[in-house]
Amino acid sequence: xxxxxxxxxxxxxxxxxxxxxxxxxxxxxxxxxxxxxxxxxxxxxxxxxxxxxxxxxxxxxxxxxxxxxxxxxxxxxxxxxxxxxxxxxxxxxxxxxxxxxxxxxxxxxxxxxxxxxxxxxxxxxxxxxxxxxxxxxxxxxxxxxxxxxxxxxxxxxxxxxxxxxxxxxxxxxxxxxxxxxxxxx
Amino acid sequence: xxxxxxxxxxxxxxxxxxxxxxxxxxxxxxxxxxxxxxxxxxxxxxxxxxxxxxxxxxxxxxxxxxxxxxxxxxxxxxxxxxxxxxxxxxxxxxxxxxxxxxxxxxxxxxxxxxxxxxxxxxxxxxxxxxxxxxxxxxxxxxxxxxxxxxxxxxxxxxxxxxxxxxxxxxxxxxxxxxxxxxxxx
DNA sequence: TCAGGGTCTGACCGATCGGTCAGGCATGCT
DNA sequence: AGCATGCCTGACCGATCGGTCAGACCCTGA
Numbered sequence: 001x002x003x004x005x006x007x008x009x010x011x012x013x014x015x016x017x018x019x020x021x022x023x024x025x026x027x028x029x030x031x032x033x034x035x036x037x038x039x040x041x042x043x044x045x046x047x048x049x050x051x052x053x054x055x056x057x058x059x060x061x062x063x064x065x066x067x068x069x070x071x072x073x074x075x076x077x078x079x080x081x082x083x084x085x086x087x088x089x090x091x092x093x094x095x096x097x098x099x100x101x102x103x104x105x106x107x108x109x110x111x112x113x114x115x116x117x118x119x120x121x122x123x124x125x126x127x128x129x130x131x132x133x134x135x136x137x138x139x140x141x142x143x144x145x146x147x148x149x150x151x152x153x154x155x156x157x158x159x160x161x162x163x164x165x166x167x168x169x170x171x172x173x174x175x176x177x178x179x180x181x182x183x184x185x
Numbered sequence: 186x187x188x189x190x191x192x193x194x195x196x197x198x199x200x201x202x203x204x205x206x207x208x209x210x211x212x213x214x215x216x217x218x219x220x221x222x223x224x225x226x227x228x229x230x231x232x233x234x235x236x237x238x239x240x241x242x243x244x245x246x247x248x249x250x251x252x253x254x255x256x257x258x259x260x261x262x263x264x265x266x267x268x269x270x271x272x273x274x275x276x277x278x279x280x281x282x283x284x285x286x287x288x289x290x291x292x293x294x295x296x297x298x299x300x301x302x303x304x305x306x307x308x309x310x311x312x313x314x315x316x317x318x319x320x321x322x323x324x325x326x327x328x329x330x331x332x333x334x335x336x337x338x339x340x341x342x343x344x345x346x347x348x349x350x351x352x353x354x355x356x357x358x359x360x361x362x363x364x365x366x367x368x369x370x
Numbered sequence: 371t372c373a374g375g376g377t378c379t380g381a382c383c384g385a386t387c388g389g390t391c392a393g394g395c396a397t398g399c400t
Numbered sequence: 401a402g403c404a405t406g407c408c409t410g411a412c413c414g415a416t417c418g419g420t421c422a423g424a425c426c427c428t429g430a
Binding site: 193224225226227228231232 | 407408409410411
């Protein structure tokens with residue numbers, strides 16, 4: 001057959017995204033992906049060094065956006081940080097619904113891999129920002145519930161258009177976040 | 186060694202609960218469980234017909250409570266259903282934190298197993314009740330975010346005492362749920 | 371025409387998975 | 401003493417996993 005390299009490469013990536021989103025990273029074998037593409041398992045491993053590299057390339061765009069959001073958040077505090085975190089994360093979760101679904105439930109194990117080492121810290125900072133940098137248990141619990149719930153909802157509602165899902169999630173987030181005192185003049 | 190049957194049986198169950206909660210159902214091998222107990226893998230399979238039966242016995246108490254909640258919900262509508270669902274699920278999630286953690290991310294696959302066939306329907310009814318039986322997208326999205334988020338939070342905050350986690354989650358749920366019109370006289 | 375490089379594959383590898391099975395070893399009843 | 405029963409185990413099974421490798425195939429440039 002011998003297709004152009006970029007073509008097969010992209011097809012494998014797309015097939016992996018579909019399968020990972022349904023059956024998870026560990027629940028999907030290289031054989032499954034190869035079958036969906038219509039090539040051999042060896043071909044998958046010709047285009048990608050190993051299974052982890054395939055996942056890493058799949059996640060790269062989402063991770064870039066997440067890192068940008070983290071940078072944006074670094075200079076903010078209080079209610080401003082809360083709102084930027086809410087808007088930013090909702091937008092990210094809606095746009096990268098499939099990538100979010102891939103990680104569903106496999107976060108702890110996958111984050112141990114070197115390619116994703118810093119994501120855990122970023123998500124903790126994100127949670128902290130959404131809690132308004134407060135250490136009240138209620139605020140921290142609310143932030144975690146929101147982040148996890150929004151992720152799950154995005155992975156679940158695959159058939160709802162972005163423009164409907166995004167405002168609904170944002171409204172919910174703003175209603176659910178524990179208000180934090182902002183220094184007002 | 187030859188311990189009393191109930192003793193080893195219980196030890197295996199406890200070890201499985203610990204391991205499943207950390208590494209998930211699929212991520213935990215029978216060998217892992219046997220190692221933690223200090224017996225052979227064959228002993229685990231002497232006390233339990235197979236891996237699935239071990240999981241089923243582990244989940245039984247939580248499933249009983251969930252089924253009770255479902256019965257309670259069957260006769261309610263509107264705001265009453267919303268509040269009973271919120272209180273009931275928060276209580277269940279807090280009490281069975283470890284069982285919730287086991288299912289983390291493996292819901293779709295595990296629910297295919299015959300022992301858990303009806304759980305999916307129950308959780309959908311629960312979500313529907315929490316949405317006040319409304320079909321507005323905002324209400325349905327909020328209900329899913331809450332159920333998923335509460336589950337995740339309970340699985341994550343293992344070190345917070347029940348009496349602190351429960352009211353925080355309940356307050357959040359009542360604040361986040363989309364209010365539904367109740368027929369008032 | 372031929373050499374070389376990019377693409378792809380079948381066959382194979384060691385490791386690990388869930389699960390089976392014959393048999394060892396106590397204990398208690400007859 | 402002899403036997404049955406319950407508990408436990410090492411050895412083993414077929415399947416599947418991620419990954420390797422030698423070589424086939426095709427295209428292109430010299």
